[in-house]
Amino acid sequence: xxxxxxxxxxxxxxxxxxxxxxxxxxxxxxxxxxxxxxxxxxxxxxxxxxxxxxxxxxxxxxxxxxxxxxxxxxxxxxxxxxxxxxxxxxxxxxxxxxxxxxxxxxxxxxxxxxxxxxxxxxxxxxxxxxxxxxxxxxxxxxxxxxxxxxxxxxxxxxxxxxxxxxxxxxxxxxxxxxxxxxxxxxxxxxxxxxxxxxxxxxxxxxxxxxxxxxxxxxxxxxxxxxxxxxxxxxxxxxxxxxxxxxxxxxxxxxxxxxxxxxxxxxxxxxxxxxxxxxxxxxxxxxxxxxxxxxxxx
Amino acid sequence: xxxxxxxxxxxxxxxxxxxxxxxxxxxxxxxxxxxxxxxxxxxxxxxxxxxxxxxxxxxxxxxxxxxxxxxxxxxxxxxxxxxxxxxxxxxxxxxxxxxxxxxxxxxxxxxxxxxxxxxxxxxxxxxxxxxxxxxxxxxxxxxxxxxxxxxxxxxxxxxxxxxxxxxxxxxxxxxxxxxxxxxxxxxxx
Numbered sequence: 001x002x003x004x005x006x007x008x009x010x011x012x013x014x015x016x017x018x019x020x021x022x023x024x025x026x027x028x029x030x031x032x033x034x035x036x037x038x039x040x041x042x043x044x045x046x047x048x049x050x051x052x053x054x055x056x057x058x059x060x061x062x063x064x065x066x067x068x069x070x071x072x073x074x075x076x077x078x079x080x081x082x083x084x085x086x087x088x089x090x091x092x093x094x095x096x097x098x099x100x101x102x103x104x105x106x107x108x109x110x111x112x113x114x115x116x117x118x119x120x121x122x123x124x125x126x127x128x129x130x131x132x133x134x135x136x137x138x139x140x141x142x143x144x145x146x147x148x149x150x151x152x153x154x155x156x157x158x159x160x161x162x163x164x165x166x167x168x169x170x171x172x173x174x175x176x177x178x179x180x181x182x183x184x185x186x187x188x189x190x191x192x193x194x195x196x197x198x199x200x201x202x203x204x205x206x207x208x209x210x211x212x213x214x215x216x217x218x219x220x221x222x223x224x225x226x227x228x229x230x231x232x233x234x235x236x237x238x239x240x241x242x243x244x245x246x247x248x249x250x251x252x253x254x255x256x257x258x259x260x261x262x263x264x265x266x267x268x269x270x271x272x273x274x275x276x277x278x279x280x281x282x283x284x285x286x287x288x289x290x291x292x293x294x295x296x297x
Numbered sequence: 298x299x300x301x302x303x304x305x306x307x308x309x310x311x312x313x314x315x316x317x318x319x320x321x322x323x324x325x326x327x328x329x330x331x332x333x334x335x336x337x338x339x340x341x342x343x344x345x346x347x348x349x350x351x352x353x354x355x356x357x358x359x360x361x362x363x364x365x366x367x368x369x370x371x372x373x374x375x376x377x378x379x380x381x382x383x384x385x386x387x388x389x390x391x392x393x394x395x396x397x398x399x400x401x402x403x404x405x406x407x408x409x410x411x412x413x414x415x416x417x418x419x420x421x422x423x424x425x426x427x428x429x430x431x432x433x434x435x436x437x438x439x440x441x442x443x444x445x446x447x448x449x450x451x452x453x454x455x456x457x458x459x460x461x462x463x464x465x466x467x468x469x470x471x472x473x474x475x476x477x478x479x480x481x482x483x484x485x486x
Contacts (some may be wrong), residue, residue, distance in 0.1 A: 006476065008427075008429075010416035011414070011429055011470055011471075012412045012414060012429060014470075015310075015412070015429055015431045015470045016409050016431050016432070018309075018310040018344075018375070019309055019310055019312075019344050019345050019376070019432075020345075020471065021308070021312065021345070022306065022307070022309060022311065022345070023308045023309070023349055032463040035465065038348060038390070039352075040352075041348065041349045041352040041353060042349070043309075043345065044346070064415075074369060077402060077441075078347075078348060078388060079346050079348060080346075080408075080409065080432070081408075093356070097410070100407070100408040100409075101409075102408050102409040102432070103409065126409060126410055156436060188352060190476065204369065234310075252356075255349065255352070255353070256357075259306075259307050259308060259329060259353055260329060260357075263329070
């Protein structure tokens with residue numbers, strides 16, 4: 001592929017991520033939920049057989065969803081449809097691309113297929129989103145071709161604390177990079193284990209070269225507003241909507257809170273009278289070997 | 298009234314437009330509420346998801362104020378914005394603002410795999426423009442009162458109507474500033 005063709009392709013991939021900014025991407029497990037999400041104003045849906053809190057409860061190996069289920073969702077909604085493959089599972093990604101999903105999430109929510117290598121995403125025409133817990137991890141994924149980064153949080157926990165930790169880590173590291181001299185950036189790239197060119201980009205621009213969304217533990221409109229105020233450009237809501245008592249109302253409230261994240265009057269309005277949120281987990285109660293955020297590197 | 302160009306910030310690529318306007322020395326402000334419209338001399342409705350924007354417009358009482366705004370002031374609308382600007386849409390999930398007389402066809406090219414980059418012809422400049430089309434809509438039943446400003450293989454991809462502009466591609470994703478420049482010239486004159 002010529003370099004200008006390659007640039008055009010990357011612009012199209014990142015371009016779709018740009019179009020999702022300021023919006024909410026909702027996990028859905030069937031066409032009916034997908035319709036509820038679209039009607040509530042979701043800017044995209046993530047099609048998966050089991051939402052993270054169910055994966056957590058059921059245990060076992062979590063894999064790519066049945067293409068028939070993803071296809072049914074594609075036929076129901078007009079907004080972009082995303083789907084997850086396992087970390088490093090090149091063949092699952094090829095299947096999802098052949099199915100023509102709009103975005104692939106190489107996700108720690110599923111059981112990793114390769115403990116050493118992530119997918120080389122530049123080879124794909126469909127854009128990828130990948131999780132990250134800090135700047136080094138984000139830049140490694142972008143180096144492999146990710147067109148969007150989402151901070152991981154702790155999926156299926158209904159607890160915002162890890163999402164906040166990861167957003168703050170990313171934000172602080174980016175801010176720190178902008179204060180450094182050019183002679184310091186190679187050392188930072190070495191320490192961080194991140195591509196030098198991308199470290200230089202962040203130091204110069206004070207932001208990632210691709211959109212940066214937040215995920216993992218968002219359960220209320222206020223949670224969505226919080227991560228937006230910390231710099232997340234959009235939010236992924238997994239278990240938080242369809243594990244709550246009134247998914248349609250909560251979905252719409254989270255959409256409104258994501259747009260009006262800095263307007264407390266709107267946040268008050270949309271937070272009032274919602275039925276119960278998902279129960280949620282104390283992070284310390286999750287055994288180390290069941291933590292999802294540590295999957296991938 | 299001030300000279301600010303409003304950028305509708307309900308959802309989508311609004312920050313990219315702010316950067317484009319900054320680079321051209323035009324002052325801008327984000328708009329999420331109707332009481333922010335009077336401070337704007339013009340408005341950009343960016344790309345994003347038209348279903349999401351349509352819902353938020355109606356929930357936060359922006360629908361009628363936007364229609365009223367467009368009666369006296371210019372609007373540039375991109376992709377999802379171009380869908381909203383139409384007087385008819387091939388999909389009942391999105392409510393048209395009815396600002397320019399055409400029918401918008403949503404997602405005619407298919408999924409993201411069919412998003413593409415193409416050289417398009419501009420009526421105001423001889424040099425072709427490299428345009429990015431992302432899950433793009435198309436113009437249909439375009440009124441003779443509207444003017445085709447750019448074409449791809451003879452197909453309209455940008456139209457003007459009075460001082461309004463509607464585009465099915467994304468000038469904010471390009472380093473080539475000619476589209477924003479053209480609109481700014483049109484609305485100043």
